[in-house]
Amino acid sequence: MAEDGSSLFGEIRRFARTSGAVGGIAARVVGERAFGIKTNRASHAEDLKTILGGLKGPLMKVAQFLSTVPDALPAEYAAELETLQSNAPAMGPAFVRRRMQGELGPDWRSRFAEFGLEAAAAASLGQVHRATLADGTDVACKLQYPDMTSTVEADLRQLKLAMAVYHRMDGAIQHGEIYQELAERLREELDYTREAAQMRLYGEMLRDVPSVHVPTPIADLSTRRLLTMTWLDGRPLMRRLEEDPPQAERNAIAEALFRAWYVPFYRYGVIHGDPHLGNYQVRPDGTVNLLDYGAIRVFPARFVRGVIDLFEAVRDDDMDKAARAYAGWGFTDISAEKRDVLTEWARFLYEPLMDDSIRPITRSTDPQFGRGVAERVHAGLKRTGGVTPPREFVLMDRSAIGLGSVFLRLRAEINWSRLFHELIADFDVDALEARQKAALAAAGVPA
Numbered sequence: 331m332a333e334d335g336s337s338l339f340g341e342i343r344r345f346a347r348t349s350g351a352v353g354g355i356a357a358r359v360v361g362e363r364a365f366g367i368k369t370n371r372a373s374h375a376e377d378l379k380t381i382l383g384g385l386k387g388p389l390m391k392v393a394q395f396l397s398t399v400p401d402a403l404p405a406e407y408a409a410e411l412e413t414l415q416s417n418a419p420a421m422g423p424a425f426v427r428r429r430m431q432g433e434l435g436p437d438w439r440s441r442f443a444e445f446g447l448e449a450a451a452a453a454s455l456g457q458v459h460r461a462t463l464a465d466g467t468d469v470a471c472k473l474q475y476p477d478m479t480s481t482v483e484a485d486l487r488q489l490k491l492a493m494a495v496y497h498r499m500d501g502a503i504q505h506g507e508i509y510q511e512l513a514e515r516l517r518e519e520l521d522y523t524r525e526a527a528q529m530r531l532y533g534e535m536l537r538d539v540p541s542v543h544v545p546t547p548i549a550d551l552s553t554r555r556l557l558t559m560t561w562l563d564g565r566p567l568m569r570r571l572e573e574d575p576p577q578a579e580r581n582a583i584a585e586a587l588f589r590a591w592y593v594p595f596y597r598y599g600v601i602h603g604d605p606h607l608g609n610y611q612v613r614p615d616g617t618v619n620l621l622d623y624g625a626i627r628v629f630p631a632r633f634v635r636g637v638i639d640l641f642e643a644v645r646d647d648d649m650d651k652a653a654r655a656y657a658g659w660g661f662t663d664i665s666a667e668k669r670d671v672l673t674e675w676a677r678f679l680y681e682p683l684m685d686d687s688i689r690p691i692t693r694s695t696d697p698q699f700g701r702g703v704a705e706r707v708h709a710g711l712k713r714t715g716g717v718t719p720p721r722e723f724v725l726m727d728r729s730a731i732g733l734g735s736v737f738l739r740l741r742a743e744i745n746w747s748r749l750f751h752e753l754i755a756d757f758d759v760d761a762l763e764a765r766q767k768a769a770l771a772a773a774g775v776p777a
Contacts, residue, residue, distance in 0.1 A: 472556070482520060536589075688744060
């Protein structure tokens with residue numbers, strides 16, 4: 331069987347390595363809920379993190395995602411899983427040679443003036459090598475780890491089991507649509523040809539945003555499992571923050587990231603669904619490199635309109651308009667009480683956009699403030715019978731929470747309201763649909 335083919339035995343091995351850990355811990359927590367057996371969930375979460383930390387990248391990505399979706403996991407689990415990183419063993423030089431030959435053929439080495447066989451960086455599904463083309467262009471070659479299809483499928487089966495167990499513990503949030511969205515996006519990430527198209531799309535959408543830089547894919551040196559792109563010089567954002575840069579630089583980085591996410595969303599209906607700190611670099615001039623285009627979501631114009639409608643409903647305290655916005659997103663069976671509970675979460679997210687002043691992303695000095703809001707919303711949803719978030723909501727909420735955490739780390743102070751209103755000032759559903767159709771077609775992104 332080919333190194334990269336989907337392997338039933340590979341899936342079984344991976345499922346076996348995770349199912350005992352997740353199932354055992356979940357069973358103990360269920361015991362606590364059902365029978366009053368007192369257990370230490372924080373300790374179980376640490377055990378889970380330790381066990382999963384030795385596995386490859388996909389489950390790490392999913393765990394990081396779920397740690398930012400309010401109430402998708404118990405608070406103790408979310409706190410531990412926030413720290414997970416991809417921990418896949420690096421592919422050695424001999425293995426890299428075989429993998430490159432498999433992707434580009436036996437003469438692959440002649441297509442580069444230089445090629446670093448040691449990994450320059452790790453990605454969630456592979457590793458990155460630095461190389462130089464014959465014309466002197468520096469490139470990054472992202473090479474997928476072997477057998478990732480079976481790895482992803484086993485992770486998804488395990489995720490479905492874990493989410494089902496948690497739903498039986500606590501039904502405030504129905505996870506079916508969340509799982510389906512995660513599964514589809516993660517499977518798409520296996521196709522680097524798709525990611526190359528999405529990279530071209532972002533290059534087009536952000537071409538007039540000079541503070542954000544997007545790599546250019548090299549089509550004739552890319553395959554489904556190899557993505558070659560121009561190399562962007564920059565330093566990881568976290569490393570720069572450790573040097574305590576001046577406030578002006580922090581603000582400039584925050585503004586660049588705000589535009590990197592929300593120019594595509596409000597102008598084209600597209601969101602980058604992975605606002606992980608590892609996906610940003612800071613350049614010497616203070617501008618930002620945006621990396622990793624595997625998790626991209628395209629929204630219908632009505633969804634974007636609903637985001638703006640909900641902002642206006644919260645601003646004007648118009649609960650009828652809020653109900654229409656939730657319906658436009660795809661929420662069903664929303665009673666007046668559920669609407670009010672959901673709107674508490676909306677107020678939390680939109681609050682910085684209501685205040686026309688230079689300010690931090692939150693005025694609260696309590697680091698657990700957001701968690702407190704999420705817990706109140708959870709209690710309200712549980713009291714009112716639970717809710718099923720539509721698939722389209724998942725990555726949008728993930729981006730808002732993920733970016734908010736980045737802005738907190740940056741300690742940025744800018745006028746968030748002014749940035750937001752600049753983007754929505756001339757919003758028009760028909761114009762968005764036209765721009766989106768043209769940009770997707772030009773980039774070659776599958777519909």
